[in-house]
Amino acid sequence: MNIAMKKIQEKIVKKWAILCAIITQLGVMGCDDMNSIHQQYYDFGEGIYTGVVDSLKALSGYKKIRFDWEVNADPRITKTVIYWNKRTDSVVIDVSRTQSGRINLSYDLENLDEGTYTFEFITQDNQGHFSIPTELVVTVFGEFYIQSLRNRSVSAITKQLDGTMLIEWEPIASSTVQYVTVNYTVGGIEQSLRVENDEMQTVLTGLETDDVIGIVTTHLPENALEPLEAPVREYVLPKLEREINKSNFAIVALAGDNTSVNGDRNLARIWDGGTSNPNILHTVENAPGFDFPHRFTFDMGVQAELSRFRIWPRTDAGAFSGHSPRYFEIWATDQLTRPANDEAYWASDDWKNDWKLVGDHEILKPGTTEDQTAEWAAGWEYMVDDDSSRVRYIRLVIKNSNWQGSNCVNIGEITLWGDDL
Template sequence: MKTYLYFMLKKRTSDFSSIKSKTLIISFVTFLVVSMLTSCDKGMYDVSGEFYHRGEELYLGVVDSVKVVPGYNKAKLSWEIKADPRITKTVIYWNKRKDSTVVNVVRESNGRTPMEIELKNLEEKDYIFELIAKNDNGLFSLPKQTAVSVFGDVYIKNLRNRTIASITRQQNGDLTIVWNPIASSSISYTTLKYEGIEGAQEVKVVNTDTQTILKGLKAGSQIKVSTAFLPAGALDILNALDEVVYTFL
């Protein structure tokens, strides 16, 4: 009888331990699932946490049709303000919001309002501009970003002038310059510079020209060439550095 009671007691203890272990496992799995769901929710809020907390009705209309055109140490931005009468200005940030400028809204109609600004004195590098519509009461829109690479001296130094196939001096003193075909679709034209009998001279050479004749050169004059480039989507023409190709003796 004692043996039987001992066996039953041991069996109940074992069953209790098994149930307890299963309960712990289920609790642990439940904890992991809840943690994962919480983490996912947090990630969603991190994208624009303030948007969820504030509510959509507290935001102004986001700027639209944002475009940016690079230039030499500058960039031109254009965008549209939606027909939200509460919007009074656009704030543009760059350099991780270390730099900014404000453009006030001037409405001429009740519809969308086009806006633009040219930012000058920019360093030659890649930029991410962030545009936010705001008003005078602390309301603002969600940001709109656009990226661009601004040109500078390093870019200019790497431009290559249109190459010359040959330069021939004629008996009458004229120079005949024969050109190689242009090597880049971004070339707009080429300029020849030299000192003539009548003073400084410049001759524009279009891309379809195969040769150029220079007349009335002054002794000792250096013939320089500079090619003008207009990269795709650029704001203005960029000129390669002057290159001496011939000295008239």
């Protein structure tokens, strides 16, 4: 080969080398960030890397993570570097080798914002050699996750006859639930009670109606570093609710009350257990001196915090007909402050200033005959509009008019419920 030909070949080789270099560089620039990170380690050449981390695991906590990993027996390794947030954040953990072989390491990374992170673990030696990164994606818990946790459901809270409070629980709905804590205060002293998952009822002592308890459910999610608590849910403890004993009821005849009686069907008939004739209240129609509104008063015989009542019409009459009331009020008081014969007081509305209005109701007529028949037989139940004070005397005010439009009153029965302890 002559000298001229050899020079031509050298020029061609150089051009191809330049072209290849350009293509290689463009290829590198086209790689994603993680490949670029890896490339710097490949450029060192085979045999100069430190050993990669092994058995890398993470446990998530509230704004923190605990990492566990191993470094292999490579004696050159002196530290592990953890990178996150695209390498804008990092921490260096020294490797103190006191024995040969593999070493177990652990590190708690704290003060992290809630979210999902990609972490890189790289080992190093004192000569600047690195390992290839080992990556791990981890979710960090925070307030948003805490707010998503649910408390174990309560099916009912009831006050018992012995004064204790009974909590009835729904079955556990999540496998992450570990237990429930009930927090409350008795006599100014804070107390707590742990409720296990298999417990379906819990009895609390020393508490009263309107006291507040807090329920907190502790969860342990999969791969969690620590238990996490759901936001507290508060419950106001209820009254005892049982039927007020009708055997203690007694008629109270106050001035202005309609005391007319058709046959032996006086006011006491409305707590005798029957709703059809003759077990009904039946006044005398157009009795002299009595017109709407008609008033009737009785003594329950006990002080009670009323919660609800049910009233029945005369059920043997046709539905939504006859002398049964359509509009009525129910009043209550703990004591009678005026003599029963004080007509100026009881026959006017002055007495209402001293009593509590616990219900002002209109009985509504359903649209279908079937519904009318059913409601007439079942009666109507109402919650008591009251401030939880104790009462003893009940006054019914039957307002104009009844279903027939007559000046007469029929009532089948009344039942009251509340806390009479």
